[in-house]
Every structure is written in C-alpha cells, then in structure tokens.
Amino acid sequence: MTAALRLSSETLARLQRPGTAVELPLLTADELSLGIVHFGIGAFHRAHQAVYTERAAAAEGETHWGILGVTGRTDAVALQLQPQDCLYGVLEKSASDTRLQLVSSVRDVAWPRRDSEQVVATLAASTTHLATLTITEKGYLRAPDGRIDLSLPAVVHDLALIDAELSGAALESGADGGGAASQTPIGLLVRGLARRHRNGVGAFSVVSCDNMVDNGGVTRRLVESLAAALPAGAEAAAFRRWLAASVTFPSTMVDRIAPATTDADRAEALELLGLQDDALVVAEPFSQWVIEDDFAGPRPAWQKAGAILTEDVAPYEMVKLRTLNATHSLLAWLGALSGHRTIASAVGDERLRALAVGVIDDDILPTLTAPAGIDLAEYRDSVLERFANPSLAHTTAQVAMDGSQKLPVRILGTVADRLAAGATPRGLALVVAAWIGYVAASTAPGGHTLDDPIAAQLQSTVGSETELREHPDAVVGRMLALPAVFPAEVGDSLAFREAVVAQLVTVQQLTGSRATG
C-alpha cells in the first residue's frame, strides 16, 4: 500500500473534494503575515486560540494575524508542522459525530534553542501586537512570593541576555549557530520586549491562556520582577517605565478539552482527509474563551469567533477552575486508583460520579458567584456531560499529571475559602486524599509514573503505600507541610488534616474494589 501524501499547501490544493466532514482552512496560508507570537505551541493552543484567531481573521478579512509558535524543550512540534506549511487539523469528536477542521493561522514554529533570535525579532516588530501563552502552570517558574524564581540558573542566564539586549551588546552564537539561546519562556518574552523598547516600538499585550487564577496579573508580576532584577542603569530604568506604559496583561479564561492525539485519531483523520497530518490535535466540540478587554494595541476580532470580551474575567475563571478543573483532578486521581484508564470511564462509574457531584455541591458552589446568565447547577451537569464524552480518549493519567502545580490553583483556594467560612470541606479533603494516594501508588514496585515537576520530593515525602496505610496521620501531616504545594492557611489546619486522613479510608475502599476502565 503506497504511503499517504503529507498535508501541505500544495497537496491540499490538489485535493479532490474532501468529504462534508472536512472544513477547509478559512485563510489562505501564504497570504498571512505574522502578528502574534505564541509561547507553548502545544495541542491546547492549536485546538483553542489558533482556531479563534483563524475565525476572527477570516470574519474581518484580515491577513496580519499569523502566529509564530514557540516550542519548549524540543523541536518536536516544529518537525510536525513545518513540513506541512504549518497546516494542521482539529479532529472534533462528540459522542455521535466527528468533524475535521483544517487550520492555517499558525505560520511558523521556532525552537528557542535554535531560533531565539527569530522570536526576539518577531516580538520587536511593529507588525506584531500580541504574545499569548500556554506554557502550563509549571512553565511560569514562580517563586513562592509570586516573582520569577531567580534561584534558577536558566532564569539567571536569560536575565543576562535581556541585559545584553538593552545595552546592545553583541551576543555569542548559540548551540546551533543561531543567536544566543534563551532558556525560559518568560525570559525570551522579556528579551523580545527589551528589543521592542530599544527599537522605539510600543503598544503590546501579553495574554496568558493558562489555567491559573488571575493569569494576566501572574504574568505581569513575573515580567516586572525579571525587569526589576536587571543591573541598575538608565537603560533598565527606561525599559521598566516603557513596560508600565506600553504593555498590558489581560487575564483570560480558556476552556476546551483537548486529549493527547492517538494513532487511532491520526488514522481517522487520514480516512476523512486523505492526507497524513502529523500535527493533528483532538478536541471536544465545546470551546469557550473569556478575555479581559485590556489591550494596548490591535487584536484579532476574537469576539466574532465567539469569544467573550469582558471587564472582569474573575467570576468566569473561578467557576471554571474550581468546578471543571477541580472535578477533573478528582476523577483523574480517584479514577486512576480505581482502575479507570479514561475520564469518561471514571465519570461513568456511579460511585465516582456521586462523589464528584457531592464535592461540587457541598464545597465548591458555595464559594462561587455565578457570572451573568450562568446557572451553576446546569454548569455542573454540563461539565460532567462533557467528561462523559465516550469519543474522547482523555486519559486519567494525562489529567493526573502535575498535581503539585494544579492543586494550589484549582483546589486549595477553595479549601482556604471554606475554612475561612468556618466549614471543613470534606469533599475537597477527598480530592487531596486521592492525590496523596496517587503519589503513594507511584512508589510501589511497577507503580505508575508520577509526572510532576517535584515528583522525587513528593515520593520521598509520602514514603510508601504501606506507610500511608499504617501511619496515615504522619504521612498526611508531612504532605500538607510541603510549602511548594500547601499554603499555610490550609497546611496548618488541623480540621482539614483530620478530614484528609478520614477520606483516605474512602480512597482505599474505592481502590480496593478495582473497576475495569
């Protein structure tokens, strides 16, 4: 059997009429110029912001919102997209229907180790107006005080590059013959802003699209703290003034479930399109983007693609992070421990679904103020319905990763609010107990991988499953004492600690009766 042709502008142009399930790109790729730099060109960005940008630009007939995607540690995504002229498909899967939307808004991909200069020059260009980010919670490299972690060698390295940029010092060539390579997303962003400032170009906005409370404010504080760490001097002071006057950091709430792409997905897309797409992403039909309307310069007409522009994102952000993301984590940790491979299987387990509803109703909804037009009980049901989508192979393992980063953002703020209100959130204590059980299970011989930036510290703190079973209070006390995860108002709460210990019994009962998933 001959190998399928690879998706590209050329093969797409020659394609005979693709089936009705295929939506062709709305923009002609080679007419697009760069207007946005996106840090973290992973599956979620390609399934979410890049789709909104494609639709917004098409609605306005604008060709200047092309996206330069910036990868992370490896150039894997560059190798997936560049041979395809950066075209890719979004395989949209509901319970009953599958559609393939082809997207052309991503125009190039840069790998910082090789292409930092390209990113810096693009950020500094007067035709570039925005940087957007999906670098995951751990990508922000925050110290406990919310500033960038200057103890990290990569941050110190990038600070020197920013200083050189401001002073116009020549930079030695990088590992691959390109300009000196930045090593962190925030460091590379600030380096580009420094050149933008030096070039006398203004008006820029940095739009975080990560699952964090006040993600715009978080990003602003990190950028400002990095600029504040520059060696004293007139250029640094002028740069800081320019940042304050010319750059805004709107917050956003993003929502679309985008599981990792499987070989079966790629085969399904090939069947629909007739071309091989190595950059395919998968997503549910639902998508939402709520954006704080605080832009220093032009932006795509995202509202024409269905985004909501608002003065205050916080209510939307709280509802989504605290309801959807917290319940996702509960189902992931409890589901994995109960033998469920997917979220759909876990939420299909009546015991787990009932526990999830109880956590939402008892501990989460009392802390929320519904944004206009949203019924929180209906939202709860819609979230569980989305989780149940049998067509999405969203694994519990994928959602279970990075627990040390996700707990503070999506669960512990709610715990703190309930404790402050004089209530002990036993449902959320179950979430924490499930996470501790999940960490303990990873220490067992042949146990699952613990995918977490501080995995080794977590595993040494939890000890073992046996220790957790035989000395639950001591183990829970050690875990709640981890300052990188638990704020003092939660970690020091005896009532919450006792609730977590008590909920370990529920976790062990569920784990004992392993379901198949």
Ligand code: CS2
């Ligand atoms: C998930 C999120 O992996 C996870 O932690 O909870 O990626 C979730 O799928 C998205 O936030 C949905 O919008």
